[in-house]
Amino acid sequence: MAGTTFCEVSELYNILNQNTPLSRLPEFNYLCLIDACAKGQYNASHIITLRCHLQDSKGKFIMPAGVEVESMRNIVVYDSNSSSLQGEAMECAEALTKSNRYPVQILKGGYQRFSALNPFIRTQKILYTIKELESLRPYTVELLPDQLYLGDYNALVNVSEDTSHVLEKGNLHVNVADSVAADLYSSFERICVFIGSHRITMAFLLHHLKYTLGEAWEHVLQCKTNMRPNRGFVQQLYDWELHTLGRRMTDIAVPCY
Missing domain, CATH: 3.90.190.10 (Protein tyrosine phosphatase superfamily)
Incomplete structure (x- = not known):
């Protein structure tokens, strides 16, 4: 079990904007970004490429379909305002650490801080095709x-x-x-x-x-x-x-x- 760690806003920003020269976001095992907030907040707006977290009838976290945690290089979880290794983001991250060999990162300051500093990366879009991800133009x-x-x-x-x-x-x-x-x-x-x-x-x-x-x-x-x-x-x-x-x-x- 790799454990959890904090991820600074600038670190996630840079992860989202890597390119070679096409954006790296379409790569299958590059990034899994998960929103641990309530579904209403996710629908209102979220960070680009984000996946909404899922729960079973007992409130246990369920990994989104098609995501192979074992091979995922970057897994970042956030809630509305992560300031400590507690709360919704931490509960979600702990479920992911059981099978991932890399540390699961919790976004420091959560969505509120990230969106305040990078409002241009917010979206309401839920699904992306590979072509759409490849056409994204990375920022510096x-x-x-x-x-x-x-x-x-x-x-x-x-x-x-x-x-x-x-x-x-x-x-x-x-x-x-x-x-x-x-x-x-x-x-x-x-x-x-x-x-x-x-x-x-x-x-x-x-x-x-x-x-x-x-x-x-x-x-x-x-x-x-x-x-x-x-x-x-x-x-x-x-x-x-x-x-x-x-x-x-x-x-x-x-x-x-």
Whole structure:
């Protein structure tokens, strides 16, 4: 039995917005999101892809049909306002932990907090086809809540050689190819200054928060699971760690880099 744990709002937000490049939500064993609230609240509005919890005549939780708990990587349960490991969400989660090898997560703050921070992910829709899930356009993932986000070409820092989609205002264009030989290191400081001056985010992780490369890597990978910079950029980040911290703290020779 894997047990239960709390899930922060930003964690669930990032789980919902993973893509490769299509949304990961259609994957059979990726996410099971369960509402432990009363059925009336579920019908009024809920988080996208949610399943309503079911109970038998004795009030015992019944797993929704077609869900294989044993192979499910992410199981998240919420009620209206989960603030402790008690209540409806906990009762539902305990029933799921008996057969799942991964911890069942309870959304901290419940639906009230999540919907207040992310009202654009609410819906009344109950059933989705695979095609509908595949067509969902993920939002940028959240690296630092309300401060730093990671996205595609719509993000504030554009790192490519193509300038055709760069907006006239509010963007920094860094003309660099995605290749091992490309030089991104020389632009790191300019990127960090741009981010701080626009107050869109607090800082680039190594420059302003003084993360080591290893800490920054682990944090970003938790938020964006398919993140994988090429080897040339890894080496430049390694040099940037030396520049910002004054010494090398990370061994980039290990396989994870």
